[in-house]
Amino acid sequence: MKKEMSFWTAIIPLVVMIGVMAVTVVGLEQGPHIPLIVGTATAAIVAWRSGFKWEEIEESMYKGIRLALPAVVIIILVGLTIGAWIGGGIVATMIYYGLKIITPSLFLVSITLICAIVALAIGSSWSTMGTIGVAGMGIGISMGIPAPMIAGAVISGSYFGDKMSPLSDTTNLAAGLTNTDLFVHIRHMFYTTIPGLVIALAVYAFLGKDFGKNGMNSADIQQTMETLQANFVISPLLLLIPLLVIVLVAKKVPAVPALIIGIVLGFSSQVFIQGGSFTSAISALQSGFVIDTGNETVDNLFNRGGLDSMMYTVSMTIVAMTFGGVLEYTGMLQAIVKQILKIARTAKTLVASTVVSCFATNASCSEQYISIVIPSRMYAKAYEEKGLHSKNLSRALEDGGTLTSVFIPWNTCGVFILGTLGVHTFDYAPYAVLNFVIPILSIIYALTGFSIVKLTDEEKLALKHQEDTTVNQ
Structure with a gap:
């Protein structure tokens, strides 16, 4: 019994x-x-x-996995998009023109924007920090700017781009696991993320106003730009491809067809504009783009993408949802949430509790993916019961999970940043402005009710129908 x-x-x-x-x-x-x-x-x-019974436990695992399947499809398409856009020279073009905006008097602001542009293009904060971020550290230090300030600016820009990019795995996870349309999720994050970026840029402009007076040694940046020109056809026309995807998003085209169009155009660009063979273009889709320019920064940035590169994230998602499925469908999550909801009695405190829970998961589980996966399953039903749209949950997961991972020294993100940028978590934490401002804004919005969206009657009926269908399967 x-x-x-x-x-x-x-x-x-x-x-x-x-x-x-x-x-x-x-x-x-x-x-x-x-x-x-x-x-x-x-x-x-x-x-x-x-x-x-074992059959019931096994079925709970399968139910958890089924919930993750939409996210898995998007993650796979993201891998294909990254390979196609790198091979097609689209990423190279975005980075090339992004690097041109550096100015000595606003170095911290510039490196934040550059990292934001690169992370938006490739959907990865880690790759951005490990390439452009490393180059920015060297240039900034040569100008006499303290390393923790530079690291904070690099982290803020990288995580802004990662958070807002439709190519980001964490962005797709948050949307997919809450059953929220990817672009609806991204649009809802504008409320917290854009003000967060503006505040961060204002702080960096204030901090950096006394730096850069002696000029800037831009040899590394110039070398990177020359390497890009030597190995890719750089053309502003290629910017039309990401612009088209943005237009499709604005027109509310679903994520899958929008990404497929981007993949086809990137593939075509590699063959007909970059002069690559069909074999190399297909290889970029499968195993990622491969290039050897002799420039370590460029090679590290561009040797990536493809279907194979996403299998780690896919397998992690499936395993995590197996764990979440057992917890949810055997009543364990409900027992835990029941205790939490004794404190979070209202919709306002529920959203705030989600942000705090994500940070706590980052600290206890040491992994930003888990800070999205576990709270997403813990709170999904509570949001529905309180009449809150799932995009409130998906945004809270990113605000409290993705961004706060950098503040935990033993979290994989904190460890990665120390090894890559050479700055300890406690040193850069005060300067990673975007990463702590956004969770604060998210909690303030929750407690005031600003930008918290309720479900319409039609959406409530659709959810009820979806639940009845799931139960009968």
């Missing part, structure tokens, strides 16, 4: 998963997959001990 899950029983799998995650990710510097599998096994044992 099934027993109702108590709070203390329900948190056993989470405690075990977090403990194994801490040892595996922080101590052994391995990925989060195995801790999630251990957590799933623990959850299955707890459910079995509580009276669930």
Whole structure:
């Protein structure tokens, strides 16, 4: 006979998963997959001990995976898009013109905008920080700007682009796991992310007004631009491709066809504009673009993309949703959420609690993906019951999860930044302005009700129909 899950029983799998995650990710510097599998096994044992049959536990895993399938499709298309856009010279063109906006008197502002442009183009904060960010650190330090300031500006710009790019895996995860249209999710993030960027740029303009008076050694940037010109056809016409995708977004074209159009145009650009063969263009889609320019910065930035590059994220998503599925469909999440909702009684406090929970997950699980996956399943039903649109949840996941990962020294993001930019978390934290301003804005918006969108009667009926269909499957 099934027993109702108590709070203390329900948190056993989470405690075990977090403990194994801490040892595996922080101590052994391995990925989060195995801790999630251990957590799933623990959850299955707890459910079995509580009276669930194995067939029911197995079905709960499959239900969790089915919820992630839309996100998996988008993630795969994102990998294809990155390969096609790099091979087609679209990314090179965006970076080339982005680099031209650097000015000595506004270096911190410029490097923030450049990192934002690059991250928007490729959908990856890590790749941006590991390439443009590293070059920016060297240039900024030579101008006498403190390393923590430069690192903070690089991080702010990189995470702005990552958060707002339709090519970003975390952006797609947040949208997909909450069953929110990708571009609806991105548009809703404008409310917190654009003011966050404006505030960050204002702070960097104030901090950097006394720097750059002695001029700037732009040899590294110039060399990068020359390398791009030597290896790609750089043309402003190529900017029409991302512009077209933006127009499609504005016209509310669904994410899948919009991305497919971008992939086809990028593939065509590689063959007919860049002069690549069909073989190399197909290879870029499958295993990523490959180039050897002799310029390490350019090579590190452009040797990426393709379907294969997304398999890590896809497998992590499937494993995480297996864990989440057992927690959700055996009643464990409900038991945990019931305790949280004793505090978060209103829609306003629910959104604020989501942001805080994402930060807590970042600290306890040491991985920004998990800070999106677990809270997304914990709170989805509560948002629906309080009549809140899912885009409120998807935005809160990004505001509280994606951005705050950089403030945890033992989080994979904090570890990556220390190794890449050479600045400790506690040193750059005060200067990663965008990353702490946006969660604060998100909580303020939640408590005041600003930009919190309620479900319409039609949307409530559609959700009810979707739930009835899922239950009957």
